[in-house]
Amino acid sequence: MRIKVGDEVVIISGKDNGKKGVVINLNSSKATVTVKDVNIMVKHIKKTAEQAGERIKKEAPLSVSNVMILDSEGNASRIKYSLDKNGKKIREFVTTSKVISENFTKS
DSSP, rough: OOOOOEEEEOOSSSTTTOOOOEEEEEEEETTTEEEETTSSSEEEEEOOSSSOEEEEEEEEEEGGGGGGEEEETSSSHHHEEOOOOOOOOOOOEETTTOOOOOOOOOO
16 A cells, blocks of 8 residues: 555545545555544444443544545645665655655554
8 A cells, every 4th residue: 555654645535525634544454544533423322320421533444545645735646666776665756756755653
C-alpha cells in the first residue's frame, strides 16, 4: 500500500468528499485506512445495572481508493516508488516528483 500512517490525505469520494485528515490506522489486508475526524460513526452502548447507556463517536475505516495524499502545497497527488542515488526505495509524488519525507510516527 502506498499510503502510510501519518500521511495527510484528502477524501475524494463519498459523504466526506473534500475533507482532509491524517491517517491513524491502516489495514492492508482489507485495503482500508482510518482518517482522524473523518467518516464518524456512532456506536450505541446499552445501559446495564453497572453503567449508564452512552453513544460513542469514532472513525470508521474508508477504502484506500477513496483517499489521495496531499503534497506540501495542499494538492492531491498519486504516489510512485523509485530508487534514489544510493539504490534505496523512496516514495515520491507523481505530479511534482518531490520525495515524500518519512516523518510519520508508527504506533
